[in-house]
Amino acid sequence: MNKSKITVGVDIGGTNTVFGFIKENGNYLFSNSIPTQAHEDVHTFITRLAHEIKNSFKQYADNYILTGIGIAAPSANNFQGTIDTPSNIKWGKVNFVTLIKKYFQIPIAITNDANAAALGEYEFGLGKGLKNFIVITLGTGLGSGIIISGNLLYSEGGLAGEFGHTIVKPNGRLCNCHRRGCLETYASANGICRTVLDLIARYNEPSELQNIPFTQMTGEIINDLALKGDHIAVKAFQYTGKILGKALANLATSFVPEAIILFGGLSGSGELLLKPTRFHFEKNLLNIHKGKVKIFKSSIENGMAAVLGASSLVNKKINNHVMGININNNIEKNN
Template identity: 50%
Template sequence: MKEIAIGIDIGGTNTKFGLVDKDGETLFQKSIPTRAEGDVNEFFKDLQESIQGALKNFPDVDIKGVGIGAPNANYYKQTIEHAPNIRWGTIVPFGEIFKKYFKYPMVMTNDANAAAIGEMVYGAAKGMKDFIVITLGTGLGSGIVVNGQLVYGHDGFAGELGHVIVNPNGRYCGCGRKGCLETYVSATGIKRTVFKLLADYTYKSELRAIAFDDLTAEFITQAAMRKDPIAIAAFEYTGRILGIKLADTMVHTSPEAIFLFGGLVKAGDYIFKPTLEHMEKNMFPVFKNKLKLIPSGLMDKNAAVLGAAALVWKEFETP
């Protein structure tokens, strides 16, 4: 009988789930609307129906558990707290409700932490005990692993590198503060940088013809590859800020590697080169030239579902 984990990634618009074996093979995958407003039980009914329907096609599997990655998920309390794009309530007792619909053991954490465990189980961090995963999406998420264990802190919310302060008088952040790292280093952050550069410089740039709401990080990457000066400068600026903050991060846990994941990583050297340069330039001397800064090993895979499934093997398997 094949052992599998059910990995669930909850997003503000859609929720993906998959049946994943220990080798990282996804046997089945599906996406359903999250129904992120109103009664959370409607979401659970849809999820239960979809998962039960999927399992009918796999009668000979042994389900070891369910792993869930969700925004602002608390590992200890199994709650979703103050999630900006999921409006089921301020603090959702997700674990309690889960037990009404499913009989399987469940573990949940935020999506960036799930990505870190996915990197450890299925990705490029196999065999590593000290590393960090940085997810560069709409915001900046992070999962910090020390001695083979995710760092949760006393309340379950440790490791939010996206909300370290770059400039206390800087850009407004969705968290209510100013100058958070993710307002500079993220898909949204680099868009804001592009428009600042367009205002400050008179360089010819194809980015001048694009409205803010129409501009994407992917287009900025493509423009950089076409040698657009504003796009290249935006990546230089983004990499400088990220590099300085990674140098700061190094002194806290001394990781063997930092993995970058997300759309901005597809820019390759345009983001990695300035990040590495400014990280090493600002590194505490004892750590210089020790850190590996590399792309995630899950870039071309369904990282969200794999990361959620990996939580099961990490949490419930006896070593």
């Protein structure tokens, strides 16, 4: 019997790592997640991940063959196969592809998590049919994947699009990148938790959030309380949307995309975040672009955009095809 081909897409986040078995048509056969444990040694993490993938694949081995692994990770360099000192994971710089090849002797590709999400949206989500759009990932941190003329934007070193580390508040909150005022310290799952602490200190309004230790606070908890009308939780989303909307207006001025797609845990809050973000985006957008750039929440279910994109990336590698633009050398490889 001929076995069907599948690839593994892996999305490494600061809190959780999601992986899935993806069919050739882009449908996923299976998905699961493990805690990333960001302070854990990278070798221990890779051992855990490989073990989970191999164990999960056993039930499909009679009918499917695993042809490649695509990995999405913060600060990943698709040219070098490395993850380079991610802000929210304490690995330093590691050659991730070399390390995981000790467990799998099949093609492996890696890219920045936001780039993978952009590729996933381009092929399977709201980006289908668009040539110019930006994906913003709102997880533990904040990332961006930029599609220009139907191609992913890279740089000479492969690390273009670190939008989360643009400074929006000079001398503001300390970031894990060791600078102050980065966008992701305000507009991310961690950022909104820090905003809640600031608001609790500033206002005397009663809030259930006052009883939750910071180490136990999550974006989901803040979301649930905001839906119940908790004033501090509502204010936290309003402030986050204001910061994010202004920053996106600046980004749109540079790239003038057709759309900006929000992806990741915090985007799951829907209109709680989208409404203030859209308002402040439009308010601060250059006049000639007003009303022309739309902001959407990703439509790909279960937050699988980066997993699908990572799977697509390794398929392109298997087929000896690369999608990207090198902005320094102006090298374009079309799909």
